[in-house]
Amino acid sequence: MTSKRQPLHEWTVDPDTAIALQKSLAPRVVRHDEIGDVEHIAGVDIGFEEGGETTRAVVVIMRWPSLEIVERVLHRKPTQMPYIPGLLSFRELPAALEAFEQLSVMPDLLMVDGMGIAHPRRLGIAAHLGLWLDLPAIGVGKSRLCGQHDEVPDSRGHWVALTHRNETIGGVLRTRERVKPLYISTGHRVSLETSIDWVMQCLTRYKLPEPTRQADRIASRRTAETRRPEESAAPEQNTLSF
DNA sequence: GCGACAG
DNA sequence: ATCTTGTCGC
Numbered sequence: 001m002t003s004k005r006q007p008l009h010e011w012t013v014d015p016d017t018a019i020a021l022q023k024s025l026a027p028r029v030v031r032h033d034e035i036g037d038v039e040h041i042a043g044v045d046i047g048f049e050e051g052g053e054t055t056r057a058v059v060v061i062m063r064w065p066s067l068e069i070v071e072r073v074l075h076r077k078p079t080q081m082p083y084i085p086g087l088l089s090f091r092e093l094p095a096a097l098e099a100f101e102q103l104s105v106m107p108d109l110l111m112v113d114g115m116g117i118a119h120p121r122r123l124g125i126a127a128h129l130g131l132w133l134d135l136p137a138i139g140v141g142k143s144r145l146c147g148q149h150d151e152v153p154d155s156r157g158h159w160v161a162l163t164h165r166n167e168t169i170g171g172v173l174r175t176r177e178r179v180k181p182l183y184i185s186t187g188h189r190v191s192l193e194t195s196i197d198w199v200m201q202c203l204t205r206y207k208l209p210e211p212t213r214q215a216d217r218i219a220s221r222r223t224a225e226t227r228r229p230e231e232s233a234a235p236e237q238n239t240l241s242f
Numbered sequence: 243g244c245g246a247c248a249g
Numbered sequence: 250a251t252c253t254t255g256t257c258g259c
Contacts, residue, residue, distance in 0.1 A: 083248095113248085
């Protein structure tokens with residue numbers, strides 16, 4: 001029997017409703033390790049086109065530990081909510097969720113561009129996505145949303161705690177010397193320490209871990225792959241698997 | 243009331 | 250996030 005998972009909640013574009021949802025969902029986020037064998041890791045990132053009118057979600061699936069790309073999905077969807085600090089997931093997840101529906105392989109771990117629980121109400125985009133898909137997830141942010149931290153030693157692999165309201169919500173990790181550190185945090189079913197470990201394991205020669213870096217390249221850059229299909233050929237095609 | 247503010 | 254060329258430095 002195929003049972004279709006019921007969605008966590010109805011979507012909304014109302015700020016107050018979104019905040020209320022975050023408060024009720026945050027307690028359900030699992031902050032300890034509840035992760036099995038990892039065969040595939042997904043990198044998730046969102047980009048925008050036409051001045052923000054269109055949201056472009058990209059999911060890259062990599063095999064572990066080879067880190068070879070085994071699948072990529074690019075999905076476009078009309079943007080229906082503005083960017084509001086703290087409500088990022090409500091703007092970017094709709095497109096991402098539809099991208100996941102296109103996958104032929106479900107990953108065992110997610111690495112999302114943005115915060116996990118390092119969020120004012122402890123439900124950043126990585127936590128929200130992990131909770132929705134019920135998959136282990138790690139938040140990989142490039143800048144700070146909230147919380148305070150000491151200066152990070154300029155040595156690859158070193159990190160300091162990110163604290164907010166008397167609680168450690170993440171870690172600020174130096175993934176490359178002389179380069180701005182990354183803000184790592186639990187998304188779902190992965191502890192902070194394990195999250196940092198996975199990020200380090202996925203580093204090559206760049207600032208970002210491979211899953212996020214690959215997704216980022218495709219989502220942000222307007223290259224040959226990012227090219228929209230010919231309007232005359234297939235006007236309705238907004239999804240590309242390659 | 244005054245800043246701060248993921249992508 | 251996005252608009253954008255070249256340029257300085259490890």
